[in-house]
Amino acid sequence: MLSLIWGSSFTLIKIAIPTIPPFTMVAARVTIAALLLILVAAAQGHALPRRGSVWAAFFVQGLLQSALPFTLISWGEMHIASSLAGVLNATPPMFVLAIAVMTKRGRQAISGRKVIGVALGLAGVALTMGIDALSGVGTAAPLAQMAVLGASLCYALAPIWGQRFSGLPAIVTAAGAMSCAAVLMLPTAAILEQPWGLAPPPARAIAAVIALAMVCTAFAMVIYFRLIHTLGALGTTSGSYLRAGFAVALGTAILGEHLSWSSLAGMTLILAGVVAVTAPALGKPAGAQGRN
Template identity: 70%
Template sequence: MHIAMEIGLLLLLSLIWGSSFTLIKVAADTVPPLTMTAARVTIAALLLVLFVKIRGLSLPRTGATWAAFFVQGLLQSALPFTLISWGEQHIASGLAGVLNATPPMFVLLIAMTTGYDGKRITMQKIAGVVVGLAGVVITIGFQSLGQANAAAPFAQAAVLGASLCYALAPMWGQRFAGLPAIVTAAGAMSCAAIMMLPAAMVIERPWTLTPTPEAIIAVLVLAVLCTAIAMIIYFRLVQTLGPLGTTSGSYLRAGFAVALGILFLGERFTWSSLIGMTLIVLGVIAVTVPVRWPWARG
């Protein structure tokens, strides 16, 4: 494994997924959550299956593998995409990006409570979780004070729920280590499409919607770049960097989300959000980057 290449791919994935928060915000006014997610995963699934065929590969035929794909599709795409899309109807894209920077802390909390990869738990990582969670509390607490939108706290909780999904997804995804990344991505995305299409058709009746041209373009970019291409990179990184390494790009994703929201959407970033984001970033760094403390070298 060429670590420099993997880190480069992690940076690229962080930029791609950071831009998704801006694109979701653009589409959210005229495209409801289930329809947006269904369009993303369906277009991405078709492209990924086509890529598999072009590469001369084939999808697995065992029921157990497809059952695992369904869980992966739910955790990695169907559920978090929907939660974030709904959440961004009520909060800024930059704030959503900050709150969605927490998967590494969820990974460590899961490890601490279940013993998953427990040998890697250190006091530095535990301190990182405490600092990061404090950042989440500060961000949500101050944002909620005087908030005219009563749904905002629930939207923030929805985005945190998406973060939990993103923490569980790479843990589950390690079971696909024997498959090419593109095959895993195609299988999981196909299952996500099977889940989301009927839900969108029944609940939101997308044929009755009138999305703006900007929203249509945003959904297409979300499907092709932020879903199909991003998932190929993602499943490669799950195999090379592991769950914690893969989720460590989340704080970079938060930075990109905030910057793009300010540049393209005119979003304001308050001091309380800045303090909260700083604590979240410090917490995630403490969880993911080992530090050799001088007093511990002996």
């Protein structure tokens, strides 16, 4: 479900970006999401932490998980197709695996099955796009591609950092991190883009931003922090493969982007890769994940 939600975000960004610039879009997205998450947390009887050290950690989480990658992807989609952005953004497990190997840290054991799963997922991503679509990577805006890959690195670091919040309810972590993202993005958008001087965007673009905020950000973040607690960093980021498949499918259905028959075989490999990466974690109780 998280992969479907985040896969749709690439399509929604593509709808909104022609009339709503990236910093303004992200500022609106994270601010609406933060307000919604704070209200839900309060309704559930949860209070936000008061310790400064926790809020400092929330700021890092908000930067890595929301403010920076959202901005990089939104800017990147000004120059490349949403389906290509979705495929390029399927690489967080690669970064997670590399970080785990280099640092010898991480709650998920690096097993042969997971390495195979990562390889299957990458092969599935390539096959989903098809040979013709992948040939366009060299002609797309290089900086836009680098921006989306930079977002992938952020998405790899975010769950590793987010494991420190395992003692907090997912809704509290999501609300705190998103509030910090809003604090970062509101002044940035005001200084760089001065949104009050922009022409009013069409209803379609406004609806896309609202959907991005409420579904792809607020609701998705609660699921995301729950998965960090139960699956760990590599298991959580493995969903990026499925996200790429959904991004391609939705880009084809809604935006008219090309989808080849090879996508069916590619999505099969993607599913196999996700199962290979996450199956060992799913087979253990949630409490056992913290001891890996």
